[in-house]
Amino acid sequence: MADTIWGNIFKKYTEKDELSFLKTVALFDNFSLIDLSKIHKILHPRKYHLGEVIFKEQDPGHSMYIVKKGSVKILCESEDKRERELAILEKGHFFGEMSVVDDVPRTATAIALDETELYGFLRADLLNLIDRDPRLASSILLKLSLIVGTRLRETNRRLNKCVLKEGD
């Protein structure tokens, strides 16, 4: 209870810090403070211990996560059942963004590398936001598709490079 009271008194200050953090996240970098405050309201802060699995490959996915503190390892299981590290994500990075849009299982595993704090952004909340504030929801979706598009282009570029190398 005491925690809630103090939490309310210092809410404004901590919220300001958190909003300036959200501004550094690529997904939200061109949003106004008012919009960021609305987005902040629908994010779910979660804490993970060192080595805790955030989600596993093939798990049903319903959300994306933003790293607020600590770091996260993204793994993928290869055909010979060996784990392959895909990336290490740190403060400001985000992962699992495809699950916000579609309903397919996770394509990789995410594990906390430290005592990690994440923001969960759930598809359910985005769908609610589409009803409630269509302008903001479509801005998020547009930004999300821009990022996914950029990544797809980068993947295509790398794939082409590989194909060309093999051709040589």
Place this chain on the structure above:
Amino acid sequence: MSRYNVSNFTPFQKLILWTVVIVLTVIISIQLKNLVMPFVFSFVLAYLLNPMVDRLEFVFKNRIIAITSLYIIFFSSVGFAIVFLVPVLTSEINELSREMPVYLEYIQNLVVDLKNRLQTDYPILKQFEVIDAVQIQVQRLLIGGAKALPNLLLSVFSVVTYLAMVPIILFFFLYQGHEMKQSILKIIPNKYFEQLVYSLYKIGSKLGNYLRGILIETLIVGILCILFLFLFGVEYALLLAVVAGIVNIIPYLGPIIGAIPALVVFYFQTTSVESVFYLALTFVVVQLFDNMILKPVIYSQSVDLHPLLVFVSLIIGGMFAGVWGLILAVPIAGILSVLFGLLYREIHYRMTTSI
């Protein structure tokens, strides 16, 4: 200190802890029923009004102004209902309760008449005492129904007594409901949190639409009934229309249960079968309008249960909890269907990925 950290408990210890917490909560809630009920009622209202507040917030850019404007609309209509409709309804209920014995006696006489006629035509029935059994059942049903009617209405209107507490609790639920939900979600373990929010969203979107649909449908059917009953000049028109509107929530049986009192009252009033036939025809038209126009529009995105499942849930609801069971049967069946759907998906997924 860390020895007592809940996250260090084994699953069995957690299960025991949660069972104790849930049982204690239920026991305390039952003990403090009068205090808990306004909270439950406010919660349901907040649940129903939340989308509207969200939309108003989008327009006014301020949640407090949104809630206040909704309060003005909502409570002025409730106020209107209390000032204009409740006195008419209470006087109609009192009058009907006074007249009830006359109606019951008439129907009983009808049954006795029918019994005698049948027994003279088919003497074999007398031997098996079939008709006596039927007569006793009809009598019990009539008296039970007559007694239940004022109680049903009173229990609906006892809500009025909460009017002092509900607006305050409702305000906090509407204003800080989201933060409350987030705080509750914080205690859910990471492993289940995503799935839980998804399930809540699925249930919420189906049930919320269904409940809001019911409110709109009840209101429209009720208003149509008032209009037609007034046009026909039926006595106790308002009371009968309210009853017809409320029981209309019960699928399939509701419209019939709702029409019978009006038809009986109208028969006593006019003693003409022809006019009762026209009134019945009007009820049929209202039902056609409800089923062909209202329902497809209102329920297009809500609970989609197989008619057979609706029927079975109605029977079970009616068996266990009477009239309220009939009213609540479909929403509860809707929740269960969503939960089973999610469970099936989970099992199916586990089975396909384990292969």
